[in-house]
Amino acid sequence: MVRLRRTVAKLRNLLANKHAExxxxxxxxxxxxxxxxxxxxxGMSAEEARLAALRALGGVEQAKQAHRDERSLLWIEQxxxxxxxxxRTLSKSPGFTSTAVLTLAVGIxxxxxxxxxxxxxLIRSLPxxxxxxxxxxxxxxxxxxxxxxxxxxxxxxxxxxKRESHSFQDLTAFDQSIxxxxxxxxxxxxxxxxxxxxxxxxxxxxxxxxxxxxPDDNQLGHEKVAVISHAxxxxxxxxxxxxxxxxxxxxxxxxxxxGVMPQGFxxxxxxxxASPGVVADALGTHSFMVEGYVRCSHDD
Amino acid sequence: MSIQILQGTLDLMILRTLxxxxxQHAYGIATRLQxxxxxxxxxxxxxxxxxxxxxxxxxxxxxxWGKTEHGREAKYxxxxxxxxxxxxxxxxxxxxxxxxxxKLLAEEQ
Numbered sequence: 346m347v348r349l350r351r352t353v354a355k356l357r358n359l360l361a362n363k364h365a366e367x368x369x370x371x372x373x374x375x376x377x378x379x380x381x382x383x384x385x386x387x388g389m390s391a392e393e394a395r396l397a398a399l400r401a402l403g404g405v406e407q408a409k410q411a412h413r414d415e416r417s418l419l420w421i422e423q424x425x426x427x428x429x430x431x432x433r434t435l436s437k438s439p440g441f442t443s444t445a446v447l448t449l450a451v452g453i454x455x456x457x458x459x460x461x462x463x464x465x466x467l468i469r470s471l472p473x474x475x476x477x478x479x480x481x482x483x484x485x486x487x488x489x490x491x492x493x494x495x496x497x498x499x500x501x502x503x504x505x506x507k508r509e510s511h512s513f514q515d516l517t518a519f520d521q522s523i524x525x526x527x528x529x530x531x532x533x534x535x536x537x538x539x540x541x542x543x544x545x546x547x548x549x550x551x552x553x554x555x556x557x558x559x560p561d562d563n564q565l566g567h568e569k570v571a572v573i574s575h576a577x578x579x580x581x582x583x584x585x586x587x588x589x590x591x592x593x594x595x596x597x598x599x600x601x602x603x604g605v606m607p608q609g610f611x612x613x614x615x616x617x618x619a620s621p622g623v624v625a626d627a628l629g630t631h632s633f634m635v636e637g638y639v640r641c642s643h644d645d
Numbered sequence: 646m647s648i649q650i651l652q653g654t655l656d657l658m659i660l661r662t663l664x665x666x667x668x669q670h671a672y673g674i675a676t677r678l679q680x681x682x683x684x685x686x687x688x689x690x691x692x693x694x695x696x697x698x699x700x701x702x703x704x705x706x707x708x709x710w711g712k713t714e715h716g717r718e719a720k721y722x723x724x725x726x727x728x729x730x731x732x733x734x735x736x737x738x739x740x741x742x743x744x745x746x747x748k749l750l751a752e753e754q
Contacts, residue, residue, distance in 0.1 A: 347703045347727075350703060350704050354702035355702065371718075371720070372719075372720045373694075375672075376671050376672045379713065408692070411692070412694040412695055412697075414695065416698040416702065
């Protein structure tokens with residue numbers, strides 16, 4: 346309690362230092378006067394008494410400094426002095442100061458920007474089962490002098506791979522795109538992916554509500570179905586329990602909602618803060634460009 | 646022979662002085678300490694300032710400006726209720742401490 350009281354008093358001193366300093370000067374001056382008065386009464390001359398008073402006090406500045414050390418949080422006070430000195434020095438050379446500030450600002454800004462990107466792309470692990478064994482599959486086409494990552498396998502290649510290759514535990518084809526989602530009174534752009542029936546098995550994720558998209562849903566003539574993200578479920582349906590079998594209007598077409606993914610699952614991966622919009626709907630038999638997201642299975 | 650003030654005892658001596666004599670200014674306190682010690686206490690009067698601010702910040706004394714009998718202005722320190730309580734505790738602690746030291750020294754002889 347006593348210690349707290351002192352700390353508070355010391356902090357207050359930082360703010361009212363000028364007052365404390367004046368008070369101290371006044372007190373020391375009065376002390377010297379009283380001492381000198383006494384010496385004069387004992388028969389000294391005014392000048393002798395003044396010097397004797399100074400001697401008796403034993404160093405006015407030392408006494409004041411000891412008082413200061415005791416009364417305030419010295420390190421804060423010194424830091425503030427250093428800070429003020431630094432600011433004064435900087436303000437004397439505005440050219441140097443602005444160059445330094447700009448350099449720092451650009452440096453810090455660039456670091457932050459790059460880190461955000463690296464964090465999103467490389468560090469934050471994908472929110473799917475064993476994400477370290479997930480790979481993208483590409484089909485380089487040498488005639489086009491483009492990077493091999495531009496082309497995914499064609500449908501035919503994809504089905505060949507799926508049937509013939511033993512290097513992969515599961516293979517899934519999908520197509521990411523932006524849809525316009527119509528809700529009463531508003532339309533929203535959300536990102537989504539058309540997927541095949543092996544998507545959820547490949548990603549080792551399943552819905553918290555309802556069922557996943559199965560190979561059956563990919564058959565021609567079947568109703569269009571969608572699995573929505575947790576965030577979308579909250580945003581559009583207010584987490585309603587009866588969301589299943591309701592429908593969603595995407596690009597003017599109606600999709601029946603068959604599942605809701607758990608929180609944390611997001612696909613396509615969104616930069617943080619993007620609108621909730623993870624929807625997987627059944628990949629039809631229309632000719633989409635196919636990318637292969639595959640899962641190694643070397644059974645290691 | 647002049648003696649140095651033992652660390653931490655100055656607060657106790659100042660509190661005792663204020664409790665005995667009533668409100669005093671720094672000069673009054675320092676003079677009193679010198680008188681009581683028969684001038685054996687090697688005290689630069691300025692050395693009591695840190696102790697004064699320390700005990701004031703602890704709430705054991707309250708300082709206010711007033712006039713001396715000769716019409717000079719001076720800052721008077723008055724002991725508070727918390728100060729009296731602290732004085733009791735510090736006195737008790739000092740008695741125990743000095744008792745232990747005294748006893749030890751007596752046995753050594």
